Amino acid sequence: MTMTELTTPSTAQGLGEESSIWFKLTTLLRGNPHNPMATLLDMTQRYAPRTGGVISVTMANQRVVFLTEPDQFKHVLVTKVDSYIKYFDGLKPIFGKSMITHDGAVWNKIRMPQQPAFHPDMFAEYVPYFLSAIRAKMDRWAELARSGEEIEMVEQTWTLAADMICKALFDRDMPFNPHVVFKCVKTYTDVMNHKSIRLRRQAGELVEMHDEDAAKAIEAWWAVPPAVFAADPREERERTLLKMIEACAADPSIPEFDQQQALDEIKQYLWAGTETTALTLAWALYLTDKHGEAAERIRREGEEVYGDREPTAADYSALAYTRAVIQETMRIYPPIWGLIRVATESDTIGGNEIRPGDRVALFAYGVHHSPKYWDEPEEFRPERWLGDAAKKRKPYTYIPFGGGKRSCIGGAMSQVENTLALSMLLRRFRPEYVGTEPPGIHATVTLCPKGGLPFRIRGLS
Numbered sequence: 001m002t003m004t005e006l007t008t009p010s011t012a013q014g015l016g017e018e019s020s021i022w023f024k025l026t027t028l029l030r031g032n033p034h035n036p037m038a039t040l041l042d043m044t045q046r047y048a049p050r051t052g053g054v055i056s057v058t059m060a061n062q063r064v065v066f067l068t069e070p071d072q073f074k075h076v077l078v079t080k081v082d083s084y085i086k087y088f089d090g091l092k093p094i095f096g097k098s099m100i101t102h103d104g105a106v107w108n109k110i111r112m113p114q115q116p117a118f119h120p121d122m123f124a125e126y127v128p129y130f131l132s133a134i135r136a137k138m139d140r141w142a143e144l145a146r147s148g149e150e151i152e153m154v155e156q157t158w159t160l161a162a163d164m165i166c167k168a169l170f171d172r173d174m175p176f177n178p179h180v181v182f183k184c185v186k187t188y189t190d191v192m193n194h195k196s197i198r199l200r201r202q203a204g205e206l207v208e209m210h211d212e213d214a215a216k217a218i219e220a221w222w223a224v225p226p227a228v229f230a231a232d233p234r235e236e237r238e239r240t241l242l243k244m245i246e247a248c249a250a251d252p253s254i255p256e257f258d259q260q261q262a263l264d265e266i267k268q269y270l271w272a273g274t275e276t277t278a279l280t281l282a283w284a285l286y287l288t289d290k291h292g293e294a295a296e297r298i299r300r301e302g303e304e305v306y307g308d309r310e311p312t313a314a315d316y317s318a319l320a321y322t323r324a325v326i327q328e329t330m331r332i333y334p335p336i337w338g339l340i341r342v343a344t345e346s347d348t349i350g351g352n353e354i355r356p357g358d359r360v361a362l363f364a365y366g367v368h369h370s371p372k373y374w375d376e377p378e379e380f381r382p383e384r385w386l387g388d389a390a391k392k393r394k395p396y397t398y399i400p401f402g403g404g405k406r407s408c409i410g411g412a413m414s415q416v417e418n419t420l421a422l423s424m425l426l427r428r429f430r431p432e433y434v435g436t437e438p439p440g441i442h443a444t445v446t447l448c449p450k451g452g453l454p455f456r457i458r459g460l461s
């Protein structure tokens with residue numbers, strides 16, 4: 001594998017371009033600095049009943065159309081999926097030309113050969129590697145419990161999620177410092193960094209943070225995939241996602257899947273599979289600290305299901321309550337709070353005209369918090385996910401993994417990772433949230449806690 005791409009990043013400021021929807025949305029989200037989602041919810045509740053659930057906002061000559069109803073999500077994600085293409089302006093440095101950014105036949109050619117790595121039959125094979133990463137994290141937490149130092153939880157869960165992906169899907173120990181990579185990625189994806197640079201430059205101010213910082217962050221990020229390919233395999237396993245990717249790059253019948261594609265696929269997995277999984281686990285640890293009875297029930301369930309031995313893939317199915325906590329966490333804090341598409345042709349949604357070129361935002365957070373579809377939506381109630389109630393729910397009222405053919409390739413796998421991690425970590429520790437209550441929300445590409453989630457780790461005797 002050549003390191004064809006390691007030239008100087010030239011588009012590191014992409015998220016700061018005025019044309020980027022992320023840049024524009026920061027204006028709209030400014031209303032409530034502690035929870036920008038509240039501004040959007042308020043806008044939805046105020047206008048959507050009068051506008052067929054469709055809210056159009058024109059920002060810098062660009063129409064952004066918010067959809068707020070589950071039937072509209074289905075329309076865009078399934079019924080007319082080919083008329084709404086993916087939107088990745090500003091995020092190319094993170095994703096390159098990986099599968100997640102493509103549409104149509106090329107997307108199909110790239111996704112299909114990788115799909116088998118995410119089939120549920122593979123999970124039993126992955127579980128020992130997830131456990132190995134979780135055990136390493138538990139060793140680290142045992143030290144933190146002794147020292148009593150304060151930690152930032154998203155960084156903790158990010159490094160765990162990255163380790164799980166490297167071990168299970170790539171057959172590698174992380175060939176990079178995950179703490180450094182975490183900080184690089186955050187520097188880039190924090191739109192406000194880009195925005196403040198731009199605005200302060202426009203105002204003629206000298207700025208302390210430079211575009212070069214984002215460029216350096218991206219340079220470090222781009223160094224990761226070649227390091228993954230170059231690292232020694234842990235066990236020389238025959239059937240891994242990395243091997244599938246290498247086989248595609250060597251297959252002349254898929255010319256689109258070249259060596260650059262292979263590098264970009266690794267980037268994609270290390271972002272899409274790490275950031276989202278990590279945010280979910282970090283928010284789940286916050287919620288279970290706040291709701292001690294849920295943490296206790298998770299501990300009891302682990303005791304009953306796997307006791308003193310290590311959990312297996314079969315045990316995962318039996319950890320119903322722990323899994324429900326993860327599901328409820330993703331309802332309250334969906335890591336991907338909105339899905340963005342670009343309309344390629346004229347359409348009508350909820351009686352509103354959609355024009356080619358419109359940016360269409362599916363407001364997932366809004367539906368997850370809608371009293372129309374959830375009893376007391378602001379309440380943390382894992383029980384919603386147990387028994388028959390969950391089966392009767394209206395489709396597309398819960399879309400943490402998107403929907404239709406472009407839904408998340410790793411969604412089911414992430415549930416296994418997070419259910420096992422939450423169960424094992426809570427059985428040994430009592431992580432204590434020590435930040436402001438409630439934590440602030442920072443909505444960029446993902447739904448992050450503002451300033452992170454500070455914790456202290458306490459051991460359980």
Ligand code: HEM
Nearest residue numbers: 100272273276277280335336339400401402408409410414
């Ligand atoms: C809690 C964990 C996760 C959440 C909430 C999540 C969320 C999502 C969402 C919402 C999408 C669709 C985006 C859209 O339609 O615009 C998506 C796509 C994707 N996710 Fe995930 N994801 C998670 C975990 C993972 C994992 C573990 C992996 C792989 C290791 C992964 C890899 C991908 C890929 C490759 C796509 C693009 C699929 C395509 O375009 O065909 N995700 N994810």
